[in-house]
Amino acid sequence: MKSSPTSDISNRETQPFQRNATIVVFGASGDLAKKKIFPTLFTLYCLGSLPQNIKIIGYARTQIEPDEFQKRVSAHFKTTDKTRPKILPFLQLISYISGQYDTDEGYIELKRSIVKHEDTVGSSPSSRYRLLYLAVPPTVFVTVAVQSKKHLYPPLNEGQARLVVEKPFGRNTSTSNELQEYLKAQWAESEIYRIDHYLGKEMVKNILLLRFGNVFLNAAHNKEHISNIQIVFKEQMSTEGRGGYFDDMGIIRDVMQNHLMQVLCLMTMERPVSTSSEDVRDEKVKILRAIKPITLDDVVLGQYGRSENSSKSPPKPAYTDDQTVPDTSRSLTYAAVRLFIGNERWDGVPIILRAGKALDESKVEIRVQYKAAPRGMYYDLPRNELVIRIQPNESIYLKINNKLPGYSEDITVTDLDLTYNQRYPNIPIPDAYEALLRDCLSGNPANFVRADELELAWKVFSPLLDEIDQNENIKPEIYPHGSEGPKSVNQFLRDKGDYKSTMTEKDI
Ligand SMILES: NC(=O)C1=CN([C@@H]2O[C@H](COP(=O)(O)OP(=O)(O)OC[C@H]3O[C@@H](n4cnc5c(N)ncnc54)[C@H](OP(=O)(O)O)[C@@H]3O)[C@@H](O)[C@H]2O)C=CC1
Numbered sequence: 001m002k003s004s005p006t007s008d009i010s011n012r013e014t015q016p017f018q019r020n021a022t023i024v025v026f027g028a029s030g031d032l033a034k035k036k037i038f039p040t041l042f043t044l045y046c047l048g049s050l051p052q053n054i055k056i057i058g059y060a061r062t063q064i065e066p067d068e069f070q071k072r073v074s075a076h077f078k079t080t081d082k083t084r085p086k087i088l089p090f091l092q093l094i095s096y097i098s099g100q101y102d103t104d105e106g107y108i109e110l111k112r113s114i115v116k117h118e119d120t121v122g123s124s125p126s127s128r129y130r131l132l133y134l135a136v137p138p139t140v141f142v143t144v145a146v147q148s149k150k151h152l153y154p155p156l157n158e159g160q161a162r163l164v165v166e167k168p169f170g171r172n173t174s175t176s177n178e179l180q181e182y183l184k185a186q187w188a189e190s191e192i193y194r195i196d197h198y199l200g201k202e203m204v205k206n207i208l209l210l211r212f213g214n215v216f217l218n219a220a221h222n223k224e225h226i227s228n229i230q231i232v233f234k235e236q237m238s239t240e241g242r243g244g245y246f247d248d249m250g251i252i253r254d255v256m257q258n259h260l261m262q263v264l265c266l267m268t269m270e271r272p273v274s275t276s277s278e279d280v281r282d283e284k285v286k287i288l289r290a291i292k293p294i295t296l297d298d299v300v301l302g303q304y305g306r307s308e309n310s311s312k313s314p315p316k317p318a319y320t321d322d323q324t325v326p327d328t329s330r331s332l333t334y335a336a337v338r339l340f341i342g343n344e345r346w347d348g349v350p351i352i353l354r355a356g357k358a359l360d361e362s363k364v365e366i367r368v369q370y371k372a373a374p375r376g377m378y379y380d381l382p383r384n385e386l387v388i389r390i391q392p393n394e395s396i397y398l399k400i401n402n403k404l405p406g407y408s409e410d411i412t413v414t415d416l417d418l419t420y421n422q423r424y425p426n427i428p429i430p431d432a433y434e435a436l437l438r439d440c441l442s443g444n445p446a447n448f449v450r451a452d453e454l455e456l457a458w459k460v461f462s463p464l465l466d467e468i469d470q471n472e473n474i475k476p477e478i479y480p481h482g483s484e485g486p487k488s489v490n491q492f493l494r495d496k497g498d499y500k501s502t503m504t505e506k507d508i
């Protein structure tokens with residue numbers, strides 16, 4: 001069983017990088033390169049998913065000796081007995097060039113190295129395939145994009161280039177648009193792969209099939225049957241060590257405007273005409289256009305303080321205890337927002353997005369709560385709820401009302417449970433970056449963010465973010481490090497979200 005064929009393969013920019021490719025990782029000395037990009041490339045190599053003639057070049061300003069660079073990039077490889085012997089051959093495909101981002105010399109050396117590889121593997125002039133991964137801070141995105149276009153873009157009819165860009169894509173509508181304008185002047189939209197790694201997660205990739213491939217779910221997926229939807233991101237990890245970046249961003253920009261909004265789009269969009277990337281993204285755009293900007297009346301804003309006293313463990317620090325964070329910081333480490341989608345399917349259904357750091361648990365899930373069954377035959381039955389657990393322990397469960405077996409007439413809430421590690425114990429679930437890099441090499445942009453999606457997602461949050469930035473009287477509610485979050489959230493969920501909690505075993 002397969003989905004319908006996509007129409008993506010028809011244009012020049014989305015041909016797969018099949019036989020020959022060079023991958024350049026800008027910012028190769030950094031955290032993302034070390035923890036995600038090189039380990040992912042190694043996994044893809046072990047799976048045989050990289051092009052046959054591949055060359056990988058790390059590029060950054062720092063001078064690093066080849067041995068040292070190999071040590072760095074291999075530090076986070078995921079290995080097994082079977083893949084360990086592949087480390088050395090893989091490392092032989094990698095080299096490192098040190099150079100500046102804003103002057104020509106380094107790019108000239110890069111080009112020389114790329115062309116040398118392409119010529120040695122006997123590329124015909126029409127197979128110069130170059131994937132340029134910008135793992136650098138946003139302040140240098142444009143410089144690297146412009147310089148790469150100038151020096152590393154293959155001549156017409158000699159191949160293709162793709163530019164992979166990491167978030168954050170700006171910090172509000174105007175900065176994001178400015179960045180996109182610069183990129184657009186140099187690169188075609190179809191050559192830009194904006195990564196939102198949530199789109200590479202297994203359960204997120206499953207949403208459209210779950211909704212549109214199951215008649216009974218689809219039939220009830222509307223305002224007539226659904227009371228509210230929640231998309232929840234909880235992280236135990238605090239912002240320690242990332243205070244500088246985080247203080248400028250806050251949780252709404254870090255997680256909500258991008259990851260949670262992508263999930264929201266997939267959960268609420270109309271059925272696309274096909275699974276092709278443009279058809280899917282066209283529908284996401286329509287949903288984003290139907291969301292009204294969020295106002296201060298519809299939010300709970302929080303920041304973690306020190307943990308509560310405990311005899312078991314030492315106190316955990318407050319957000320502002322971080323040396324890189326000003327004592328008076330109002331940056332948000334927690335936010336709950338309510339929004340509405342003004343269309344026929346969703347009019348009046350509250351949608352709550354919640355995201356927080358330094359909480360009691362790490363969990364990301366979607367909760368669809370249905371309306372109560374009619375009263376009469378039964379009274380006040382608990383509501384059905386469909387939960388899609390994105391992580392950890394991927395699962396889908398549906399809370400139903402069931403007669404307690406035996407002579408009892410009691411009603412119990414029970415889970416219809418599809419837990420992946422039980423149902424599919426032998427199928428490994430790919431890491432999000434692995435899935436996305438594969439898509440990028442094969443020219444499938446469906447799970448990447450298109451420029452218009454990005455602009456519209458910012459429009460939903462920008463007025464709120466600008467107001468919070470400008471009005472010093474808006475202060476986050478302090479919650480203890482390691483707690484459930486701000487105290488007022490439960491009331492907010494009941495009053496603004498129409499949410500009625502029923503706990504089952506799977507919820508714990
Ligand atoms: N780390 C992560 O888990 C994630 C990161 N991202 C995004 O990916 C990108 C890279 O992230 P990460 O690796 O953490 O970033 P780093 O801060 O580690 O920066 C990467 C490299 O860029 C160079 N660099 C750093 N600051 C500057 C500067 N001010 N001017 C010029 N070059 C600079 C440094 O290399 P050198 O000095 O050697 O040139 C550094 O090693 C960022 O846009 C980040 O927001 C997105 C999601 C997760």
Ligand SMILES: O=C1O[C@H](COP(=O)(O)O)[C@@H](O)[C@H](O)[C@H]1O
Pocket residue numbers: 197235254255364
């Ligand atoms: O983009 C980001 O995502 C991570 C969470 O990613 P996950 O795959 O571990 O769920 C978050 O911790 C980080 O702050 C943010 O920048």
